[in-house]
Amino acid sequence: MTQSVDVVVVGGGQAGLAAGYHLRRQGLDFTVLDAGTAPGGAWQHMWESLHLFSPAAYSSLPGRLMPAQPGQTYPDARHVVDYLADYEKRYGLPVQHGIRVDAVRRDGDRLRVEADCGAWRARAVVSATGTWSRPFIPAVPGRGIFAGRQIHTVNYRHPADFPGQRVIVVGGGNSGAQIAADLALDGDVEVAWVTRRPPRFLADDIDGRVLFDVATARRRALDAGRSDTGGVASLGDIVAVPPVRAARDAGLLTAKPMFSRLTADGARWADGSRVGADTILWCTGFRPALAHLAPLNLRGPRGHIATDGTRTLDEPRLHLLGYGDWTGPASATLIGVGRPARDAAREIAGLL
Template identity: 80%
Template sequence: MTQRTDVVVIGGGQSGLAAGYHLRRLGVEHVILDAQTAPGGAWQHTWDSLRLFSPAAYSSLPGRLMPLQPGETYPDGRHVVEYLADYEKRYELPVQCGVRVDAVRRDGTRLRVEGDSGDWRARAVVSATGTWTRPFIPAVPGRREFSGRQLHTVQYRSPAEFAGQRVIVVGGGNSGAQIAADLASVAELTWVTRRPPRYLADDIDGRALFDAATARRRALDAGRTDTGGVASLGDIVAVPPVRAARDAGLLRATPMFSHLAEDGVAWADGTTAQADAIIWCTGFRPALAHFAPLGLRGTRGHIATVGTCAADEPRLHALGYGDWTGPASATLIGVGRPARDAAREIAELLRA
């Protein structure tokens, strides 16, 4: 069965909800299709001890401040899930859960969104599928030879299952630092990073990162010198668990190894380390496979955009994948502005 609407939003996480909020405010008919079976997006699947980089007041979607989490300055993933579920309900957003979108195709004056429970024909599409379903692991020599357990950030839940084991955590970003801090007191930890860890000043949180990303985008748009944005400040926000492990001397980083062996890893100078498990905290790629029929894919899985709008398909917007779809748009606080801009552009397109 094929249904019709003005706009299909693909993805019901934070970006999809922000898009729905602004579309509803503009009176634009839309539906939000979400592959998850419950509200909360990827936050439902994060590790138990994960903390936001910012206090609740600076981690909010448009129109609704995130409430404080009792006893916590930096909310955990469970609190975010509760907030997103409340947000969806409060604004009566038209989310259909458990619907996986397989492809988006051109269909005359409309776009056809093909899903596992039927198709939709829409005048515009917002893709807000994020990156969580496309974990990236680098092609390090010997990966197939290692006989221990290998997992990515998306599969890590708690330190309990690694108690007493030899664990190598790979990655010098926030996920790597938080998971390394989580394991430092229960496992024999080796934390591996490509360059020495760069901690942001302890008083810097997600609000400052959002401001830095916004200032960089404004400078580039105005033809001024690149400010460096977030990268100029550092790689790791020192949330309390990370700060505590760092200050206790438990987070000592080791340079990246050259290859894996059956029982562990090895460095170019002949140094080796045995391991029972390797956790790859090595980032993600955009989940954009549904765009394949449109022929829009560019380098590193991105598509060319002007703001959030696809450069070669004005009926399509990409939202929340990173700075290339708006400054800090992959964050709770950062997605609001590009979502507003996308909704306004779509409303103008529909009036044309």
């Protein structure tokens, strides 16, 4: 059975909900298809100690402030899940959970969205699938011969899963620093933190509020033809949230340079030094989850889909939302996704 609507939103996490909020305000008929069986998007799968970079009031989706979490300046992931579930319910957003979209195709004057339980014909599509389902692990020499366990950020939950182990954490971003700190502060895990370049900590007083303002100022400068301010990258790579500060100040968060190869029992550096390991924990980022868009043949050089804001240049009926700065300043964050979601909904309403 094929259903017809004005707009299909693929993905029911924070970006999909923000899109739904603004599509509703535009008076459009839409549905949100979400592969997750429950509300909360990727936040349902985060590690237990994860907290937001910003206070609750600065971590909100459009129309509904996130309530403060008692006893916490920076809310934890469970609080975010509860907030997103409440947001979905409060606005009566038509989210259908447990539906995995396989493909989006052109179908005359419509786009056909094919899922594991049926199909929808839509006049426009918003892809808001994020990156969590596409973890990236680099092709490091020796990765195939390491005899221990290898996991990615997506598999990490808490230090208790590594009792007495030697763990090499790879990655110099926020996830790598936070997970290395989490393990090091536990005291029952021997941690080696490895980064491709020396870690750059932001000043202790910088949090998500500042980062959003900096990212927005950079985008406005570029749009106005002014010189690139460097944005967030000019400030550093790692937000010094309290656990990271604690581990850093205790001398537990000193990074080693990237190893040259993995061995059967650990890692080896170019100078011949070695570190033994039971587990390699790859905090090496993600790639956009866009496989469902392959039938549209939109990828250009190096696999990039060209966009103007959120609208794809080669298929104006398709908008990409929440994948990072290339689809809107700070659009992969709770506070940042609202503006590009609003702009996308307005463009779609104008198109239709």
